[in-house]
Amino acid sequence: MSLKRQLIVRLLAFQISILLVFSAALVGYLIRADEGGALIDPQFTEVAARAIQRGADGRLRLAETKELAELRTTTPGLWFVARSDRGEFVTFGEVPSLYQPIAHNLDRITFADIRDTSPPFRDIAVVRRAAGPAGEFTVIGKGGLFSMTFVVLFLSNLMMIPVLSLLALITIVVTPLIIRRAFRRLSIAARQAGRIDIDRRGTRLSPEGLPAEVVPLVESMNGALRRLDEGYDRQQRFIVDAAHELRTPIAILQAKIEASADIPLAARLQRDVARLATLAEQLLDLQRLERFAPLREGVDLGHIARGVAADIAPLVITGGGDLEVADLGGRPVRGDPAAVERVLANLIQNAIDHGGRNVLLRIQGTAIEVEDDGPGIPAEERDRVFDPFHRLRARGTGSGLGLNLVRQVMTLHGGTACALEAPAGGTIMRLEFVESTQG
Numbered sequence: 001m002s003l004k005r006q007l008i009v010r011l012l013a014f015q016i017s018i019l020l021v022f023s024a025a026l027v028g029y030l031i032r033a034d035e036g037g038a039l040i041d042p043q044f045t046e047v048a049a050r051a052i053q054r055g056a057d058g059r060l061r062l063a064e065t066k067e068l069a070e071l072r073t074t075t076p077g078l079w080f081v082a083r084s085d086r087g088e089f090v091t092f093g094e095v096p097s098l099y100q101p102i103a104h105n106l107d108r109i110t111f112a113d114i115r116d117t118s119p120p121f122r123d124i125a126v127v128r129r130a131a132g133p134a135g136e137f138t139v140i141g142k143g144g145l146f147s148m149t150f151v152v153l154f155l156s157n158l159m160m161i162p163v164l165s166l167l168a169l170i171t172i173v174v175t176p177l178i179i180r181r182a183f184r185r186l187s188i189a190a191r192q193a194g195r196i197d198i199d200r201r202g203t204r205l206s207p208e209g210l211p212a213e214v215v216p217l218v219e220s221m222n223g224a225l226r227r228l229d230e231g232y233d234r235q236q237r238f239i240v241d242a243a244h245e246l247r248t249p250i251a252i253l254q255a256k257i258e259a260s261a262d263i264p265l266a267a268r269l270q271r272d273v274a275r276l277a278t279l280a281e282q283l284l285d286l287q288r289l290e291r292f293a294p295l296r297e298g299v300d301l302g303h304i305a306r307g308v309a310a311d312i313a314p315l316v317i318t319g320g321g322d323l324e325v326a327d328l329g330g331r332p333v334r335g336d337p338a339a340v341e342r343v344l345a346n347l348i349q350n351a352i353d354h355g356g357r358n359v360l361l362r363i364q365g366t367a368i369e370v371e372d373d374g375p376g377i378p379a380e381e382r383d384r385v386f387d388p389f390h391r392l393r394a395r396g397t398g399s400g401l402g403l404n405l406v407r408q409v410m411t412l413h414g415g416t417a418c419a420l421e422a423p424a425g426g427t428i429m430r431l432e433f434v435e436s437t438q439g
Contacts, residue, residue, distance in 0.1 A: 007179055012171045019167060040113070040126045044143030047071050048080050049132030052090050060088050060134055071143070077122075080141025083107065084134070092141075099125055099140060106138040185209035189218060202229060246280040267318065274315065274349075295413065297438045298332040299340065302363045308344040309361055316348070321357040323348065328364040333433035339409050344368065346402045347429045366433045373426040382419040406431075 051068040055061050062068075072078055079093030081103035095103065102109065112127035127140045189205045196203045204225060207218045253273050260266040309325045316323045344361070351359045351372035362369040377385060388404040403417075406429075410417040413433055420428040 008172070008175050011175055012168060015167055015171055019163065040124055040142060041144045042126050042128045044071055044075065044078065044080065044141065045126070045128040045130040045139040048082055048092065048139050048141065049130035049137045052082055052132050052134045052137065054134040060084065060090050062090050062092060075144045078141070078143060080139050080143075081106070082130075082137040082139045085136055090137075096122065096125075098123060103140055106140060109140075110138055112140075186211070186214060189214075193221070196225065246276065250277050250280060271319070295334045295336055297334055297436045299335040299337055299433075299436070301330040301333060301340070301366075301368055301433070302327040304337055304340050305344060305361050305363050305368060308341050308348065312345055312348050316352055316359065319352060321352055321359065323359050323361065325361045326363070328362065330363040330368075331366050332436035332438065333366050334436050335413050335433055339413075343406050343409050343431065344370070346406055347431075350402055351427070351429070366435045368431045368433075370429045371422050371426060373422070373424050376421060376425050377419050377427050379421075385419060386417065403429075 047065075047067045051063050051065045052060055053063045077093075079095050080091075081095055081099070082090045083103070083106040084090075087107070089103070091103075106127070109127050110129050112125075114123070114125045114127075124145070125140055125142050127138065130137055130139050185208070189207075189210060192203065192205050204222045205218045207215045207222075210218060250273060254270075254277075257266050257269045257273060260269075305327070306325055309323055313323050347370040348359055348361070351370055351374070354374065358373045360369075360371040362371060386403045386407040407417045410431055410433075415431065415433045417432075418430050420430055422428045
């Protein structure tokens, strides 16, 4: 559950609990403050007025209506005195002596609730105005009883329902708005953190406007990011320095090998030195990627491929292999020619070292393919070979950086690099570039 939802649920539960406790305390106070007793249901006065009829002689009489019969059955001790506006009286049941004088003064009393706090509540009565077939009457009497405590509880609960509903509505609608506003700056910081990438170092989260409780976490994250950047810079400096230092002894070795009189031995050593030189260049390529030049429009892949093939063909032929270029119609792409040259040289060298004897360089559309006739790459390994330092054979030659550098360069070009199975069973390394906008 999200923090926002947890806050809403907990705040709503807290408010409901407070309201329930307050309501219970209020009901308890009202019950305690009440003197007890019971109330009379004044509905019987309506029944009495409807049961009074005027006879042919003009005198009032009480008819045994169905309502009155049911009321008499359900209300023991029912009594009432009804007075018309003309001063006529109709009496039913045993009227307590206490109310007989009052009954004769109903012209001056039209409404009253007379309570009795002690059972059996003989002295309880109400006075109400009611209308019937014979006219308007003022009725005093005793009908059905109900508890005063029940009335208090009912009314308090009836009042609590709309208050609780309004409180819940306000909490559900308003609380998310308040929380969203409070978390707005935290959402901005989260988006900033989402943009942090190995290629975008130096990014820091802004603590401005964040809640004070979150600022220490943001500052700790910024400190961790700073230490990571420093460690990365130290590592890059070491790689570049090591690669530069390697170039001098490699050049010396190449010169000594070329001067050697043992031609077969010199050829074998030349291949080993070439691997060392490739490793040094790969390490320098890591540093070059940090300063990747803006991409040019209208780069000719066929021209670059033929140039790379011409440069590397002697090495392939010396090793007993064959290198062929098939230009099937390339389209101009966006790219850095120097980076594309290094990528193709890397793939051709990789095909010679780990593939077969024959390498085909194919250009078609916005793609270049380097195909070999070697043993191929297992399907489950075709994506993993682009991981840094990953090698198909644990004891194989190579640093495991070449294909990773290829993918990084293609990513910076906005393109893709993938390994496919060749029709003859070898491997096809396919590079797909972005077409030039210049047409």
